[in-house]
Amino acid sequence: MEYRIPEIRKAAELLKSKLDSLEDKRTILRAPELQALYDRIKPLPPGKARADFGKEVNTLRDELEAQVASSKFQTAKLAPIDVTAPFDVNIKPADRPNPLPAKYGSQHPLTAELELILDIFYGMGFSAVESREIDDDYHMFTSLNFPPDHPARDEYDTFVTDEGLIAPAHTSIMQNRVLKTHKKDLEAGKGIRFVIPGRVFRNEDLDARHEHTFYQLEGVYADEGINAGHLVATITAWLSNYFSKEVKIKIQPFYFPFTEPSFEFAASCPFCEEKGCSVCSYTGWIELGGCGMIHPNVFKEAGIDSRKYSGFAWGFGIERLVMLKYNIEDIRHFESANLKFLRQFS
Numbered sequence: 001m002e003y004r005i006p007e008i009r010k011a012a013e014l015l016k017s018k019l020d021s022l023e024d025k026r027t028i029l030r031a032p033e034l035q036a037l038y039d040r041i042k043p044l045p046p047g048k049a050r051a052d053f054g055k056e057v058n059t060l061r062d063e064l065e066a067q068v069a070s071s072k073f074q075t076a077k078l079a080p081i082d083v084t085a086p087f088d089v090n091i092k093p094a095d096r097p098n099p100l101p102a103k104y105g106s107q108h109p110l111t112a113e114l115e116l117i118l119d120i121f122y123g124m125g126f127s128a129v130e131s132r133e134i135d136d137d138y139h140m141f142t143s144l145n146f147p148p149d150h151p152a153r154d155e156y157d158t159f160v161t162d163e164g165l166i167a168p169a170h171t172s173i174m175q176n177r178v179l180k181t182h183k184k185d186l187e188a189g190k191g192i193r194f195v196i197p198g199r200v201f202r203n204e205d206l207d208a209r210h211e212h213t214f215y216q217l218e219g220v221y222a223d224e225g226i227n228a229g230h231l232v233a234t235i236t237a238w239l240s241n242y243f244s245k246e247v248k249i250k251i252q253p254f255y256f257p258f259t260e261p262s263f264e265f266a267a268s269c270p271f272c273e274e275k276g277c278s279v280c281s282y283t284g285w286i287e288l289g290g291c292g293m294i295h296p297n298v299f300k301e302a303g304i305d306s307r308k309y310s311g312f313a314w315g316f317g318i319e320r321l322v323m324l325k326y327n328i329e330d331i332r333h334f335e336s337a338n339l340k341f342l343r344q345f346s
C-alpha cells in the first residue's frame with residue numbers, strides 16, 4: 001500500500017517493522033504511533049485535507065489488521081516439528097530442517113557475555129576448555145581433596161543419578177583433568193593457563209538469587225614460583241578489562257578443600273567508585289567468587305610435584321556478573337526462555 005501523506009507513510013513503515021518483532025501481533029493495533037495518527041485528525045480544519053488524512057489512517061489500520069490476521073493464519077498452518085529430532089550431519093545445509101528462521105533468533109545474553117569474558121582471557125594468554133555436564137565422584141570430590149565422608153561434600157547439594165553419576169556442582173571438576181593433561185607443558189617450562197566455562201547444577205531452593213542450573217567460569221594457573229600475588233593480579237587485570245575501568249580486588253580467608261590458603265574475592269564496585277550504590281548494597285564492594293592456591297594434594301592427584309610447581313585457581317558465577325552489568329533483578333530469567341526477557345538483548 002502506498003501512502004501519499006508523508007507522516008502516514010513514515011508511521012506505516014515503522015509500524016510494519018515493529019509488527020515483525022512482536023510476539024502478540026494484535027498489540028500493533030494499540031500502538032501509540034497509530035493512536036497518534038488518529039489524534040491528529042480532529043484538530044485538522046474540516047475539508048478535503050482532513051478527509052484524505054482520515055481515509056489514509058483508516059487504510060493503514062485495515063492493512064495492519066489484515067497482516068495480523070494473516071500472521072495468525074500462517075502460525076496455525078505450520079506443521080508440528082520435533083526440535084530435538086536428530087539429522088545426519090552430512091545432509092547439505094539447504095536440505096536440513098529449518099524449524100525457525102535464524103533472523104528471529106539472537107544470542108542468549110549469557111553466551112554473548114561468556115564470549116566477551118573468554119576474549120579477555122585469550123588476550124591474557126589463557127586457553128579455554130569446556131566443562132562437562134555429567135561426571136563421577138572422583139572428579140567432583142576425591143581429586144579435589146574431599147576425603148570420603150567429609151562434611152564439605154554435603155554443602156554442594158549435588159544431583160546424583162541412580163548409577164552414582166553426578167551432575168557437576170562446580171567447574172572445579174576439570175582441575176584434575178587440565179593439570180594431568182597439561183603436565184607435560186609444565187615440565188617443558190610453558191606453564192598451565194586455562195579457563196573453563198561450564199553449566200553447573202545444585203539442588204537449591206529457588207529464589208531471585210538461586211537457580212538449580214547456572215554457569216561458572218573456572219581458572220587454573222600453574223607454573224614455577226607462583227604465589228597469591230599472581231592470583232590477585234590476574235583477577236584484577238581481567239575484571240578491570242571486563243568493566244573497562246580500574247577495579248580493585250579484596251580477598252578474605254575462606255575454606256575450600258582444594259585450595260590452601262583459600263579466599264573469597266570481592267571487587268570494588270565499578271558503578272559507584274566505592275561510594276555505595278544499590279548494586280553493591282551501599283558497601284562499595286561486590287563479592288564475586290572463590291579462589292586460592294592449588295592444594296598440594298590436588299597437584300599430587302594429577303601427578304605433579306608440588307614442591308617444584310605451584311598455582312592458583314578461581315571460580316565465579318557468570319549470571320551474577322551479567323546481572324550486575326545489566327541490572328537484572330532475578331536469576332531465574334536466564335533459564336526461563338521468556339522471549340520478552342531475551343529480546344531485550346537481541
Ligand SMILES: [Zn+2]
Pocket residue numbers: 269270271272273274275276277278279280281282284285
Ligand atoms: Zn556501588
